[in-house]
Amino acid sequence: FGTVRGRLGYAFDRTLVYATGGFAYGSGGGRDFGLPNASRDEFQTGYAVGGGIEYALPTDSFLNFFRSSAVTLKVEGLYVNLDQGNRNNG
Template sequence: MSNGLKALLAALTVTTALGTAAHAADLPVRSAPPAPIVAAVPVFTWTGFYVGVNAGYGWNTNDDDVVIPGVGTFEADDEGGFVGGGQIGYNYQIGSFVLGVETDIQYADIGGDNNFGGVLDDDDSDSWFGTVRARVGVAFDRALIYATGGLAYGEVSNGFYTSDDVSVGWTLGAGVEYAFTDNLTAKVEGLYVNLEQDDDDLPVIAGRDETEFGVVRAGLNYKFSSY
């Protein structure tokens, strides 16, 4: 083979190699697509401040037999009635346990208009009470079962007399609450309230010097986000 032919073959080989490399460089690069970025879904928590409103029914649980010396024995015309108001509170969740504090103020149409044969006339249509309570509960995701108790105060008839002074006592209860959204919750709650009346304000009557009543109410809360 002549030197000229060898040079020609070498030139063709180099040209072919360069053309193949250039063609390969023009081909699209095939690689695995990037993994999709999935945002983490926040887990619901009961932790946070909330405000709300409530409404329900209250009834006096006192013994209504009243003995007035020299006059006779009378039975007060106790009646249950509407209870409604607002509340504000804070919850803190630790695992499945929820600790909180709540205060509320309530209008209470409890006791009716009691008139003991004209001897006493007790119109307690302006009755009211409030509470400052601790709440301890167990959360099942968006459902909360809790017990509650603490301080109670207010002006509510004890069945035969309403003091003009604010009475102070205690309250105990329980309830269940459910979060329909991250911010909106609803609850059903029952309370027993005991208020001590000031003996100095009571007439000379052989009756009870405390106010006892029960309350069943439903409430709606707006929970501020804690994320």
């Protein structure tokens, strides 16, 4: 699967707290993972929503091997629903 999402949040010091959401797409997965009643492998579309927190490492941090101002650590949760593309199955 894949997503096309935007982020909206609040940044203070080196920390960003944000919400994210947008379009999701994918196919397969049901039979591949042994899930019951999930035999459809066709392309599906839907939505994704979530949130997270991101922290920019200082350039002198021991985790910042390249001494770059663009190195961040991020934790994010994401919910994806791909049922939206199959509403007209007759």
